[in-house]
Amino acid sequence: MNTSPVTLAQVAAAAGVSPSTVSRILNGSARVDDAKRQAVETAIAQLDYQPNAMAQGLARGRTMTIGVLTQDISSPFYNEILQGVEDGLVGTGFAPIFASGHWNADEEIQRLTMLARRPVDGLIVLTGAIPDDVLTGFAERVPMVTMGHRVVRDNAVYLQLDNEHAAYQATCHLLDLGHVAIAHIAGPPHMGDSTARLAGYQRALAERNIEFNPALVVQGDFRDDSGVVAVAQLLESRQHFTALFAANDQMAIGARLGFYRRGIRIPEDVSLIGFDDLPAASFCTPPLTTVRQPVYEIGFQSASALMRLLRGEKCDPIALPLTVVVRESTQRRRY
Amino acid sequence: MNTSPVTLAQVAAAAGVSPSTVSRILNGSARVDDAKRQAVETAIAQLDYQPNAMAQGLARGRTMTIGVLTQDISSPFYNEILQGVEDGLVGTGFAPIFASGHWNADEEIQRLTMLARRPVDGLIVLTGAIPDDVLTGFAERVPMVTMGHRVVRDNAVYLQLDNEHAAYQATCHLLDLGHVAIAHIAGPPHMGDSTARLAGYQRALAERNIEFNPALVVQGDFRDDSGVVAVAQLLESRQHFTALFAANDQMAIGARLGFYRRGIRIPEDVSLIGFDDLPAASFCTPPLTTVRQPVYEIGFQSASALMRLLRGEKCDPIALPLTVVVRESTQRRRY
DNA sequence: CTGAAAGCGCTTACAG
DNA sequence: CTGAAAGCGCTTACAG
Structure with a gap:
């Protein structure tokens, strides 16, 4: 019943080349003869081949997922941040995995641990009650960007919102x-x-x-x-x-x-x-x-910064502006 | 610098048993001698071992992730649904991966495809403009629960909101x-x-x-x-x-x-x-x-139903009530 | 430019 | 009850 998914090996067989070659074409990691590339590409199209992300992850040592820890995913505050994160990840092949700490340091740590064991390739931690040094501990194993936490490390960057x-x-x-x-x-x-x-x-x-x-x-x-x-x-x-x-x-x-x-x-x-x-x-x-608060920006910048970190680039703290927007709920005192 | 994570093999070595045994203890998949169990458990604790979810996924043929497709993750409507989904997944080892279709059938299909290639073990599709038969096509490859779409299949269940x-x-x-x-x-x-x-x-x-x-x-x-x-x-x-x-x-x-x-x-x-x-x-x-709309319930029930589907159980359509709640923005007509 | 081979970290029949 | 071995679907040195 379940059409079992097409594998790279099947593509290779169909195209009459070795799996290595298919992989190289997929990743653009080396020059490949044009005829073979053609053959492989049509095989991919014909079989509707989709690489298995887990296998790629295992082989490459990365998972192509990033963990996002919020306080409460159902708070309206995080909504647009998450949208920003999602958009910042578009086209990178990374997918976000979310978890909420519910304003509780213990639960936060537990969720973080869960995220870490998948393992995720990077972490975005949005505010929270978790102590900064615990966070720094996590940063030892995985690159991360934080909002509302000042963690100073080569593989970490924090957002500065004054x-x-x-x-x-x-x-x-x-x-x-x-x-x-x-x-x-x-x-x-x-x-x-x-x-x-x-x-x-x-x-x-x-x-x-x-x-x-x-x-x-x-x-x-x-x-x-x-x-x-x-x-x-x-x-x-x-x-x-x-x-x-x-x-x-x-x-x-x-x-x-x-x-x-x-x-x-x-x-x-x-x-x-x-x-x-x-x-x-x-x-x-x-x-x-x-x-x-530039919420969308916060999400987008977090994602982008994390991508940079994952490429091994250094990243300075990111300063984002907070500005008063005057609407109609305030007015000059009358008496 | 990056402490490379502890593997199952290391645990086995530390405990003086074979990897198979460690695996069996982890999964409770067979009786194991008590002494060895002890040894393994202390080794796990000491090394702070966390199984690699991707490797498990690859070996077991499942990924332990479920895809959730919304229209717009930043709409307040989805917030609590997502919370419900999250809660419905607690303790199952499954993590949700989110994607938004942005009210656009093409984008929805693309996101769905992306989710499917990770691959996810299950799908939750919340409303959307995607045609029902396309959805049914996806259901061929992966169990799913839908809201706002009537897809009838053994490995699918839909929410009924009238x-x-x-x-x-x-x-x-x-x-x-x-x-x-x-x-x-x-x-x-x-x-x-x-x-x-x-x-x-x-x-x-x-x-x-x-x-x-x-x-x-x-x-x-x-x-x-x-x-x-x-x-x-x-x-x-x-x-x-x-x-x-x-x-x-x-x-x-x-x-x-x-x-x-x-x-x-x-x-x-x-x-x-x-x-x-x-x-x-x-x-x-x-x-x-x-x-x-019982939003939290929608999320929670979707997650639970999906878990049932993954266990191979059948699942009837889930009817959820919609009720008028009278507050203060309506009153008797005055003229 | 390209293939055979080893390996990523697990699980699971297969023997014993 | 338990180990050795094969395998999940990829990637990537290593040869050529």
């Missing part, structure tokens, strides 16, 4: 609009991204001599619901604020719903700014002011 | 609220899902003796922007309507923004219902009434 500075700018945007009482919904405390964003927020306040009020920052977990909850907390605390900076868009969107529920208008009553620029951000009502 | 009926129910929900002039934003015309939803909408109208008004249905492409555009068209056409059924949530969310721009309130001025129940739907303002 979260602190971007958060600083986001806060400045609010400050420039006359806001003084600015609340913040922070991300998970153990993640580098969260702490950097909180730090940027604090730096902006300090720079304008606004005293940091801890009661104005509430803890979130980067998911939408936590934004709703955070707003409830903030409101119950009876702290006065006219603007809110959420450490990511999902929480900002949750917050927006929280405000809606209480009849608090955005941006008339409070200005709201997020972080990430998810596709959903521009379809919010009102469209959300936020910090744009 | 889009027509769900759209019928969505429309009835609007009708029950007293709406009569109901607009519809349709999906891409060549896709089965789109046409089924349009058909359900029409059937509901017919059943209540409401004449179908073609000017009330505008074409979308399942993406957010097309919802914005559709609303503009609808409004410019000066057709009267008090409710709008969008063929998916992304377009509904776009439509919601389109209304917001013109100061048209949801649900006071027009009731809005979507389709899919994306995570974003419940965080809309107001939270969106929609048809829930």
Whole structure:
């Protein structure tokens, strides 16, 4: 029933040459007589031959797959990154294999181990709670590119996204609009991204001599619901604020719903700014002011950098810009 | 520099047994003397041995990977499906490989071919424009489960989601609220899902003796922007309507923004219902009434069914329910 | 330019 | 219960 796949040996037989020759034609690894090339090529076409990638992998010592570790493949944040990765791999013969760590360092390590034993030829690690030195350990066995982790090795490259500075700018945007009482919904405390964003927020306040009020920052977990909850907390605390900076868009969107529920208008009553620029951000009502992460670019560059690494080329850290995009959820303070 | 990975042969040497024995212990494929088992197990632990999945694949004639074809990996709709697939594969040793067809039948076929040559042990095909018979052709070589395609074969199973009926129910929900002039934003015309939803909408109208008004249905492409555009068209056409059924949530969310721009309130001025129940739907303002697709379930069931197929078990079509979830974007007609 | 041969790291009849 | 051997489908020195 299952048509067993055509092998290279069959192609060789059909074309009347040795397997070596077929292989060489396939890989362009040596000059081959034109007549034979012809014969082989028609045989390939006729038999509809597809080389077996696993056998190639075994023979060459590479697998033609790269592992991609995300926190949560179902988070909208990763979607376009993955698209970028996919596109960055088109035409290279490499296929991505995905795994999610679910915001849990142990699970991350386990998934990484699983990826490593296939084995993959390269790894892309997108943020996460896994300690940098563990990651460096993995880098010993396989080239990798990381986002949100600084691993310094010849066969590794990391993406530089200056979260602190971007958060600083986001806060400045609010400050420039006359806001003084600015609340913040922070991300998970153990993640580098969260702490950097909180730090940027604090730096902006300090720079304008606004005293940091801890009661104005509430803890979130980067998911939408936590934004709703955070707003409830903030409101119950009876702290006065006219603007809110959420450490990511999902929480900002949750917050927006929280405000809606209480009849608090955005941006008339409070200005709201997020972080990430998810596709959903521009379809919010009102469209959300936020910090744009070049997600597609992140994926694409990661894939390209990894391909370079696999070719044995050196690769400098890749700096990618984070920029505030002003839409309609922020406005000048009115009272 | 690269610690070359430990092989089974090394484990065998360390444990003083033959490779065959190690293999048998790994696979539990035969009784083995306890002392040797001990020795092997400690050797494995000590050397931190990880079997090479490619070599296993080649020897066993399977690759331990399954291909997943989506339309657009960056669409929020697929996110949770993929999570479901991932979870359905946990512990099986299989890893998913993803590819996107980008709403283009040719590209789909090409991606499928690429997946097939790795080769993958199984395929999950999620919707798409690819003709059913082409798909059936692929099913000749590899077991597969499909969503949105009816392929009938021993080694294939399809998911049954009754889009027509769900759209019928969505429309009835609007009708029950007293709406009569109901607009519809349709999906891409060549896709089965789109046409089924349009058909359900029409059937509901017919059943209540409401004449179908073609000017009330505008074409979308399942993406957010097309919802914005559709609303503009609808409004410019000066057709009267008090409710709008969008063929998916992304377009509904776009439509919601389109209304917001013109100061048209949801649900006071027009009731809005979507389709899919994306995570974003419940965080809309107001939270969106929609048809829930059990996305996680779709992914999980697809993976499980495929595993069953791979074990040689038969598998009946899997029926999954589509249900209207009423939130706050629809209300009784007021005038 | 090209073939025969060895090898990639496993698995699995085949003997014993 | 266990080892030696062949084989999975390729690639790549090694000769010529």
